Amino acid sequence: MASSGFHTHDHVKCVAEALGALESYCQTEGLKFTTLRRRVFELLLEEHKAMGAYDILDRLRTEGFSAQPPVAYRHLDFLVAHGFAHKIERLNAFIACTHIGALHDPAFLICRECRTVSETMSDSSILALHHRASDADFQIEESVVEAIGTCPDCR
Amino acid sequence: MASSGFHTHDHVKCVAEALGALESYCQTEGLKFTTLRRRVFELLLEEHKAMGAYDILDRLRTEGFSAQPPVAYRHLDFLVAHGFAHKIERLNAFIACTHIGALHDPAFLICRECRTVSETMSDSSILALHHRASDADFQIEESVVEAIGTCPDCR
DNA sequence: TCACTATTGTTATACTATAACATCAGGAAA
DNA sequence: TTTCCTGATGTTATAGTATAACAATAGTGA
Ligand SMILES: [Zn+2]
Ligand SMILES: [Zn+2]
Ligand SMILES: [Zn+2]
Ligand SMILES: [Zn+2]
Numbered sequence: 001m002a003s004s005g006f007h008t009h010d011h012v013k014c015v016a017e018a019l020g021a022l023e024s025y026c027q028t029e030g031l032k033f034t035t036l037r038r039r040v041f042e043l044l045l046e047e048h049k050a051m052g053a054y055d056i057l058d059r060l061r062t063e064g065f066s067a068q069p070p071v072a073y074r075h076l077d078f079l080v081a082h083g084f085a086h087k088i089e090r091l092n093a094f095i096a097c098t099h100i101g102a103l104h105d106p107a108f109l110i111c112r113e114c115r116t117v118s119e120t121m122s123d124s125s126i127l128a129l130h131h132r133a134s135d136a137d138f139q140i141e142e143s144v145v146e147a148i149g150t151c152p153d154c155r
Numbered sequence: 156m157a158s159s160g161f162h163t164h165d166h167v168k169c170v171a172e173a174l175g176a177l178e179s180y181c182q183t184e185g186l187k188f189t190t191l192r193r194r195v196f197e198l199l200l201e202e203h204k205a206m207g208a209y210d211i212l213d214r215l216r217t218e219g220f221s222a223q224p225p226v227a228y229r230h231l232d233f234l235v236a237h238g239f240a241h242k243i244e245r246l247n248a249f250i251a252c253t254h255i256g257a258l259h260d261p262a263f264l265i266c267r268e269c270r271t272v273s274e275t276m277s278d279s280s281i282l283a284l285h286h287r288a289s290d291a292d293f294q295i296e297e298s299v300v301e302a303i304g305t306c307p308d309c310r
Numbered sequence: 311t312c313a314c315t316a317t318t319g320t321t322a323t324a325c326t327a328t329a330a331c332a333t334c335a336g337g338a339a340a
Numbered sequence: 341t342t343t344c345c346t347g348a349t350g351t352t353a354t355a356g357t358a359t360a361a362c363a364a365t366a367g368t369g370a
Contacts, residue, residue: 123282133264
């Protein structure tokens with residue numbers, strides 16, 4: 001068991017399921033489950049903490065991969081585009097999705113000390129905005145809901 | 156009348172009130188209402204659109220002010236710290252607050268085409284995240300709620 | 311074989327933000 | 341008045357984040 005999203009869970013299973021989901025997604029969509037795609041996702045999955053693109057890059061470099069900025073961004077963007085990761089705007093960083101396969105507008109609890117992130121599938125604050133948006137004839141395409149604070153472990 | 160937040164309003168009055176609020180705030184807090192503070196705020200107030208720090212800088216430069224990055228960030232940070240502006244994380248840009256003086260957790264509707272922003276005062280009690288946060292013994296210190304889409308004018 | 315497409319490699323550059331320190335102006339204390 | 345302190349501004353340099361553009365490669369199917 002490991003701490004995640006500020007509660008304990010079976011993280012080994014958590015990682016295995018996520019990797020399995022990416023592999024079968026790639027198969028059914030005709031995408032390649034390449035070494036780098038897998039490895040970048042594994043790095044994001046190691047802990048439930050936000051990682052910057054350049055953190056990823058440093059890890060890849062020590063493992064002997066090519067480590068120019070575009071390789072990190074390419075694979076992170078791939079994961080985000082297909083719903084396996086999210087960008088945390090407040091931190092300019094990335095996190096593995098913990099609700100893979102579910103259509104969702106994620107909301108995050110982010111510890112400013114340790115960068116641990118807990119993901120929720122939706123949040124009523126965005127519903128209020130949807131209401132206001134329809135009043136204004138505004139079409140919401142994407143939402144960012146992030147709460148920054150300190151987690152129990154960092155207090 | 157001008158369009159703002161996707162609805163018409165008296166923008167001349169809107170600007171005048173905001174500048175007046177900053178001036179009296181500075182007086183009561185013993186802060187100086189300097190030319191640059193005033194000018195940066197005026198630039199943000201020109202339209203209800205998010206402006207990047209370097210957009211501000213370009214404007215200052217054409218007006219003969221010193222235009223090194225720290226001058227833009229210093230005054231933008233000043234406005235944000237005292238509640239007269241907000242940072243739009245999704246755009247790495249800034250916007251004048253439209254609810255000056257009110258304690259609020261703002262939420263934004265942001266047009267991806269024209270960068271026009273409409274600000275809502277979200278009642279933080281409606282955040283489902285707060286509920287989840289207290290379950291997890293997580294203390295929220297700050298929130299980011301942004302919806303990105305297209306406004307009526309850009310369709 | 312050939313052509314096509316997806317993926318990866320590489321160089322260069324753009325965009326965003328802050329650290330650190332020098333200078334200046336105004337007000338309070340000596 | 342002179343000195344000192346504080347807040348504000350000026351300036352240089354650098355750190356951190358992200359993308360454009362194009363070359364090379366590998367696999368697929370005609
Ligand atoms: Zn886990
Ligand atoms: Zn998710
Ligand atoms: Zn207005
Ligand atoms: Zn506001």
